[in-house]
Amino acid sequence: MGRSARIGVLVASLVAIVAAVVLAFVFAQDGKRDPVPNPDLVTVRALVGSEKAPLLHDQAVIDALAAQGLQLQIDTAGSRSMMAANPDSYDLFFPASAPVADQLTSAIPGARAIPAFQTPLVVLTFSDIKDVLEANGLVSTDAAGTPVFDVAAYLDALAKDTRWNSLTDNTAYPSSKTVMVTTTDPLRSNSGLMFTALTGYVANGGKVLSSTAQVQQVAPRIRTAFVDQGYKQSSTEGPFEDYLALGKQKTPLLLAYESQLLSRQLAQSAAVTDQMVALYPEPGMFSQHVVVARTENGVRVGELLTQDPALTAAVARYGFHPQSDPGAFATALTETGVSTPPAVTNAVEPPGYTVLDSLAAAVSPDPSVPVEEPTPSTATTTVAGGKQ
Amino acid sequence: MRSVWFSLVRAPFVLVTLLITALALTGCTLGQDPDGTGTGGAGGENGGDQATTLRVIAGSELDDMQPILDEAASATGVTVQLTPMGSLEASELVAGGGAAGSYDALWISSDRYLALTDGGAEKVVAAEKIMSSPVVVGVREAAAQRLGWSAEKPPSWGDIAAAVEARKFGYAMTNPSTSNSGFSALVAVASALAGGGGALDEARTAAVMPQLATFFTGQKRTSGSTGWLTDSFVEDESVDGLISYESSLLALQASGRAGPLVLLAPSDGVVSGDYPFALLSDAPAEKRESFDRLTAWLRTPETQQKIMEQTHRRPMVAGVTLTDELARTQVIELPFPATRPAMDNLLAGYFTTARRPASTIYVLDVSGSMAGDRIEALRSAFTHLTTPRSTGDYTAFLPREQVTLLPFSSDVQTPIEFTVPAKNTDATLAEIRTRVEGLQPAGRTALFEAMAEAYRLAGEKVAADPNSYVTVVVMTDGQANGAGPERFTQAHQALRGEAATVPAFAIMFGDSSNSDLEAIAATTGGRVFDGREDLTGAFRVIRGYQ
Numbered sequence: 001m002g003r004s005a006r007i008g009v010l011v012a013s014l015v016a017i018v019a020a021v022v023l024a025f026v027f028a029q030d031g032k033r034d035p036v037p038n039p040d041l042v043t044v045r046a047l048v049g050s051e052k053a054p055l056l057h058d059q060a061v062i063d064a065l066a067a068q069g070l071q072l073q074i075d076t077a078g079s080r081s082m083m084a085a086n087p088d089s090y091d092l093f094f095p096a097s098a099p100v101a102d103q104l105t106s107a108i109p110g111a112r113a114i115p116a117f118q119t120p121l122v123v124l125t126f127s128d129i130k131d132v133l134e135a136n137g138l139v140s141t142d143a144a145g146t147p148v149f150d151v152a153a154y155l156d157a158l159a160k161d162t163r164w165n166s167l168t169d170n171t172a173y174p175s176s177k178t179v180m181v182t183t184t185d186p187l188r189s190n191s192g193l194m195f196t197a198l199t200g201y202v203a204n205g206g207k208v209l210s211s212t213a214q215v216q217q218v219a220p221r222i223r224t225a226f227v228d229q230g231y232k233q234s235s236t237e238g239p240f241e242d243y244l245a246l247g248k249q250k251t252p253l254l255l256a257y258e259s260q261l262l263s264r265q266l267a268q269s270a271a272v273t274d275q276m277v278a279l280y281p282e283p284g285m286f287s288q289h290v291v292v293a294r295t296e297n298g299v300r301v302g303e304l305l306t307q308d309p310a311l312t313a314a315v316a317r318y319g320f321h322p323q324s325d326p327g328a329f330a331t332a333l334t335e336t337g338v339s340t341p342p343a344v345t346n347a348v349e350p351p352g353y354t355v356l357d358s359l360a361a362a363v364s365p366d367p368s369v370p371v372e373e374p375t376p377s378t379a380t381t382t383v384a385g386g387k388q
Numbered sequence: 389m390r391s392v393w394f395s396l397v398r399a400p401f402v403l404v405t406l407l408i409t410a411l412a413l414t415g416c417t418l419g420q421d422p423d424g425t426g427t428g429g430a431g432g433e434n435g436g437d438q439a440t441t442l443r444v445i446a447g448s449e450l451d452d453m454q455p456i457l458d459e460a461a462s463a464t465g466v467t468v469q470l471t472p473m474g475s476l477e478a479s480e481l482v483a484g485g486g487a488a489g490s491y492d493a494l495w496i497s498s499d500r501y502l503a504l505t506d507g508g509a510e511k512v513v514a515a516e517k518i519m520s521s522p523v524v525v526g527v528r529e530a531a532a533q534r535l536g537w538s539a540e541k542p543p544s545w546g547d548i549a550a551a552v553e554a555r556k557f558g559y560a561m562t563n564p565s566t567s568n569s570g571f572s573a574l575v576a577v578a579s580a581l582a583g584g585g586g587a588l589d590e591a592r593t594a595a596v597m598p599q600l601a602t603f604f605t606g607q608k609r610t611s612g613s614t615g616w617l618t619d620s621f622v623e624d625e626s627v628d629g630l631i632s633y634e635s636s637l638l639a640l641q642a643s644g645r646a647g648p649l650v651l652l653a654p655s656d657g658v659v660s661g662d663y664p665f666a667l668l669s670d671a672p673a674e675k676r677e678s679f680d681r682l683t684a685w686l687r688t689p690e691t692q693q694k695i696m697e698q699t700h701r702r703p704m705v706a707g708v709t710l711t712d713e714l715a716r717t718q719v720i721e722l723p724f725p726a727t728r729p730a731m732d733n734l735l736a737g738y739f740t741t742a743r744r745p746a747s748t749i750y751v752l753d754v755s756g757s758m759a760g761d762r763i764e765a766l767r768s769a770f771t772h773l774t775t776p777r778s779t780g781d782y783t784a785f786l787p788r789e790q791v792t793l794l795p796f797s798s799d800v801q802t803p804i805e806f807t808v809p810a811k812n813t814d815a816t817l818a819e820i821r822t823r824v825e826g827l828q829p830a831g832r833t834a835l836f837e838a839m840a841e842a843y844r845l846a847g848e849k850v851a852a853d854p855n856s857y858v859t860v861v862v863m864t865d866g867q868a869n870g871a872g873p874e875r876f877t878q879a880h881q882a883l884r885g886e887a888a889t890v891p892a893f894a895i896m897f898g899d900s901s902n903s904d905l906e907a908i909a910a911t912t913g914g915r916v917f918d919g920r921e922d923l924t925g926a927f928r929v930i931r932g933y934q
Contacts, residue, residue, distance in 0.1 A: 175584075
């Protein structure tokens with residue numbers, strides 16, 4: 001009994017570790033799955049962040065790559081899993097943050113990093129809640145008219161266990177809940193991980209965290225922002241869908257990518273209402289999407305994604321800012337009449353991968369999560385290429 | 389097409405899964421069937437292996453989706469076979485690999501249970517949230533008026549607890565270890581009474597136990613299944629409220645069975661289900677297209693509108709305007725515990741500290757026909773009830789619980805009474821087991837004499853400790869051949885106060901007479917369970933009603 005119980009705990013914790021790093025619920029949005037690969041095209045295998053699956057499954061992307069004789073076969077994974085994957089299995093990796101890309105580039109012999117596009121972090125809310133936060137010093141409007149979310153003020157409010165119904169002039173959200181930004185699980189999803197970097201920067205006195213020792217110092221100040229949320233979803237699309245469908249009920253404040261709301265606006269989705277507002281955090285931070293190419297075919301895809309006009313146009317339509325082709329972004333906006341989002345000029349860099357990873361572990365409610373031990377992983381498999 | 393890498397990486401998972409399954413088989417039970425009907429695998433059914441058939445483990449409350457699913461079959465060509473199962477049980481089955489080969493998808497109220505169960509997260513390859521329903525409080529209109537509560541101006545959970553403490557409000561709520569609506573309510577009320585700040589962890593859960601205990605003194609009825617609880621609420625007008633899914637309560641409202649109800653989403657928040665339809669990683673690859681087609685259809689605005697109108701659930705696709713009955717209620721979502729230990733800790737607190745201690749009178753047939761395998765089956769059942777198991781399984785007798793054995797054959801024997809202590813329960817549990825092992829079958833079946841005696845005892849128990857939750861369980865393997873049923877019905881009619889509402893749960897066994905047992909269930913507002921195939925299973929399921 002004692003022995004089998006110990007084995008049970010061992011196995012259970014093993015599974016828990018694996019489970020923690022594996023992308024759990026891929027919320028499919030595009031409905032295009034497992035098309036038959038085209039034997040006439042060269043298959044390029046890619047391990048990508050799940051947020052880019054809809055883009056990479058877009059028919060325009062498939063067609064543009066096929067015109068160059070290529071088709072993508074993608075698996076999706078969070079950054080922890082991506083670090084642990086066997087590099088020989090892929091032609092390219094496509095993480096959603098620069099630290100992960102840097103780490104992959106240095107870990108994989110001969111790898112080449114090709115920055116492709118980016119999108120800033122935003123805090124999504126509703127206009128009446130924005131007004132309440134503005135009246136209480138958590139949001140301000142800058143000279144350009146952009147609503148700015150004050151991360152330092154937010155951490156202070158959390159430290160004081162500020163409740164929605166203790167805010168002045170709040171009829172918009174009369175709840176006794178703590179004023180809290182919903183994020184994904186930093187161990188399994190990049191957007192949640194980015195918010196550990198952002199809050200960690202502020203808690204570190206406005207400096208990029210540079211060591212795990214500093215992480216331990218700032219952890220008490222930022223831990224509440226993650227642990228007190230309770231259960232967190234594992235894919236950035238999950239809580240964003242709640243925001244769109246259920247609104248304030250579940251997510252009065254949501255950490256998201258600008259591209260998520262923007263892509264819905266660009267697609268003229270009925271889900272977006274004029275009550276929905278993106279707040280821009282101070283300081284800001286970008287989610288950088290970098291192709292880490294291991295093979296020649298990987299490099300070809302990376303270069304096409306940054307140079308082929310059809311591909312940069314598709315990238316822009318999904319709300320991302322193509323790094324080598326800013327004009328594509330402006331064109332996508334003009335074509336649909338969506339107003340130009342504010343220029344983010346206050347962005348700070350996330351810390352290096354090791355520090356970032358230890359941040360995720362430091363804010364986990366599960367004490368069994370290892371701080372610096374990426375573990376083997378799996379991911380869902382999808383194929384893009386050929387006729388849909 | 390699946391990549392080679394995918395299958396290579398899966399190999400270690402198969403090993404881990406096998407280990408987990410082996411452990412589960414040797415040590416653990418998988419929880420209970422919420423309806424006591426047996427889960428009956430869908431695996432062997434015709435068409436289960438066709439690409440256009442999805443075999444789905446589903447929350448039992450989703451039986452109201454059948455008309456929508458019938459329409460889906462003609463619209464998409466995808467047939468869905470639902471097998472009802474409790475959320476925790478289903479999550480453990482899937483996480484442990486036990487669903488592989490039998491089921492393609494999981495459709496329960498939330499992804500949280502699977503994600504927080506060891507090994508569960510990677511068992512899902514894709515999921516689509518279909519609809520949402522919060523767990524709220526349905527209150528009879530007269531009671532709501534008396535208490536000054538309305539949908540527009542709902543009470544907080546604290547206000548409800550205060551009404552309970554003042555003995556002005558009593559309610560029915562399902563068992564939180566076997567029913568998701570019960571667990572959701574437990575999370576909501578515990579979070580709210582803990583102050584409504586962060587998610588429940590060990591410290592917050594421990595601190596809120598005294599307030600929770602007060603709140604649960606108002607729990608007048610509990611059950612492993614929503615269906616029985618609803619019937620019981622309809623019949624017993626002394627129970628003011630029913631805590632359940634908004635969708636179930638609105639359906640009850642529409643049926644008119646319970647008279648007008650006021651639906652209250654407590655102002656400090658609730659916990660909702662959002663029903664992700666999840667494709668399992670073990671499902672055959674060719675099911676993927678069916679999954680995509682079905683979920684895309686379920687998420688069209690037209691279908692979402694139908695789901696909302698027919699099942700009273702909230703749409704999960706933006707742009708569908710809420711019906712008036714849904715728009716009336718302002719819902720605020722409370723955080724859910726972040727880890728499985730935090731969930732288990734809350735459940736353990738409920739069962740060992742917060743809930744009303746159960747007091748059960750077991751009326752046990754030890755007539756001559758019970759000799760041999762039958763008495764052995766009874767002994768096995770009590771071995772189960774007296775053996776505490778892993779977290780999440782609360783079917784063994786619990787601290788503070790009273791257990792009364794009332795064996796009968798030609799005569800009714802002297803009752804044997806036990807109280808399980810708050811701590812160090814082993815000796816008492818062993819003693820109960822020993823007493824059942826010592827029962828010797830002989831004589832005839834004085835069933836109704838025994839039932840009359842059981843209700844005399846029930847009256848004593850209620851009077852001695854009004855906070856104990858008294859129920860009767862009766863197991864018989866033959867026809868009553870002593871006094872007739874009137875012996876019991878007359879004794880029952882003479883009961884007054886809470887004793888009159890004590891339900892009797894009757895277990896069919898051997899050659900028992902269904903009509904005798906149905907009569908007992910009807911007289912007491914109880915229910916009949918079939919123990920002929922699995923006596924231990926019947927005793928376990930009834931634990932959800934105690």
